[in-house]
Amino acid sequence: MANFTTIKTSFCAFLLSVSCTGTLLGQANTFAPNGSLQQAGLDSVLIYQSVDSIMQTSIQAQAFPGANLLVVKNGKTIFHKAYGYHTYDSLVPVGRNDVYDLASVTKITGPLPALMKLHGEGKLDLDAPFSNYWKPWKKRKDKKELTFREVLAHQAGLTPYIIFLNEAMRKGALKKRWFSTTPKKGYVQVYTDLYIKNQFRNKVYRMVNRSKVSVEKKYKYSGLTFLLYPEIIENLTGSDYEAYLQHEFYGPLGMETFGFNPKSKGIKAPIVPTEVDTLFRHDLTHEWVHDENAALLGGVSGNAGLFGSASDLAKLMQLYVQMGESKGKRYIAESTLKEFTRIQYPENENRRGLGFDKPLIGNDTLSIAKAYPAPKASPESFGHAGFTGTFVWADPKNQLVFIFLSNRVYPSRGHRELYNLNVRGALQQLFYE
Template structure:
């Protein structure tokens, strides 16, 4: 019997024991809940889905569960701590970029149903893009190309092109991509041009694309006259009292340990820690709309709690209730598209799916919403159940080829566990 088979057998036996035990004990017993969560996470660690993780769950605005597991790496040197900073990857989209777009919409400075080219002028002359609306784009209904690897633009035969990346800062190379990597200031213009020329599917149906999120920070700056990071701090993280949620943690000197992500053998040639994992965000100097945010579990809880409260937190209103409700509703259900505006939503038939096929937990309500991140992060809020679920890991350590987090269904199983705890109370 292989080690993997042995671990799976132990997990099954533990589940059988827990089922028998729960017949004689009320399921709402917190110790039983904790043991089951421990079992799922330990199963993930032993099967190298991630070296460590943490789970924070809040009910009715109060933290119900917050535990850490494992270590930053498989050498078991640095244990996971509750104040660890994680690279949030695509969770950045709904916690970094989207709230600022939401404010512009509710202020009437952007209209969801006006062609995006009205605001982003390079698309005015593009036949396949000039009529696309922000509503279509944010709900992944526009047919945009899913992703472009811009690292290919700056590398040739495994070597960085000096006309785009240098080893030290100069007047023309002021965007810091890594400790000793500086990107040409005008590189983003090359990115914008390539996005403008990218293919658009004629058939308008659900096709996930993060490309437009590379444009939004620049668009927000053009409309407001303020820097993207300044606005994010001023409007959200500072008044929310979550200063550790932000970009470029290596430049801020926070005492929080930063969880490493991947050993990058191609581009940065070492283990990436404290710098954004996503290569496209890196080439924007670490500040991007698609990735780049770092934060703690508590940071994410407070932001998602604000969303769950439809724009209000601790008596302060950050967004209008109507705005949050509009962005978090399914936009194109008749097109078999589950997405909200920027937010991910449950599968349209999620309640009918078995645990192995559901996304997220099958008990999550149709009103719930959230997003996942490539590095192994996941946030979800459910206004109906008043449940906020935060899962943080570095599943890409030491390589992004590690996919057991998905294959073992770790996040969905954990998520469902807490729904069942509430339902059976």
């Protein structure tokens, strides 16, 4: 733990006129975990003081109004504490069981476990053309030969992102041909008193199908196909995407807060708000998905849309650490998880696994300021980050799960201190040091 002084000093250097000492902001919400820091070989006093200090300075710097941090070691929760408030008005303190908009963490907790299960069952060939599973690409010269492996590893040269909201609005107003303020047949709800025509989904698909592909095949992150995976999964399973995930994973694992559109699920746990939307909802986005593309699909997507608590998220991440098995039940084939979580194209300087993010190549040689994630995360580790301020990471070699949930986009996505201060890397490195 001697290196923490260096970590803390470098972290504090980012903060202007903010001290790394003092009392905690808000009501700290902690509990007695089922494991202990001492059993994990960690100095509990130093860990709590250090984490508290980093969290406090981050909140003061407005990196986020509040956050949840949960760490699992050897299958036992050794740290779980909540900090700050839902918003900067300090009215609602963050609780350990609060539910967050997971943003892009959805990618590895929604479609990916389903795709891995299907691969293990022999229903999905990673080296077959993606067009075998998404038929419209058969007619696209630039896409018909792209393999599922290339697509999942972000090695296919696909367009990174499309703002579909531009197709749903004109001069800052929602197009009446797509939206209704009252429930109607053939419409799906996207927000309070706002509904979109189901046919808009077909427009999304057409735009993805027609999107450009780079001639040069190199690492380029693209979330477009994650909009397609729910329908691909439904075609392969014959089951509704949401229902399949609930039946195969969330239900059996006891993930009670996990799911899409929590507003309609009657979840009792408090839901943390995200951004004050100035684009089309013109309201504080609360209990509805933050991501505009997922919202236009009715909140159920593969790129974003999942909500859940840190504790429930830990159950799925621990399943990954245990290579697809939990409490004697096999959910995903071990060989499949090993394949999905290894770097696919290192020769192209592409660090990605299949759907999963991985440490930078040579990460262990980098300083904490340049590393991603923490320098001491093993090369076998994997995870994903989310735009709203979420981050999950699993390390099978060290039997460690690290979960950080925040709403850094409150009140606007311009708040980037979470990245500038490298808060998550500093916190994660603590538990390795």
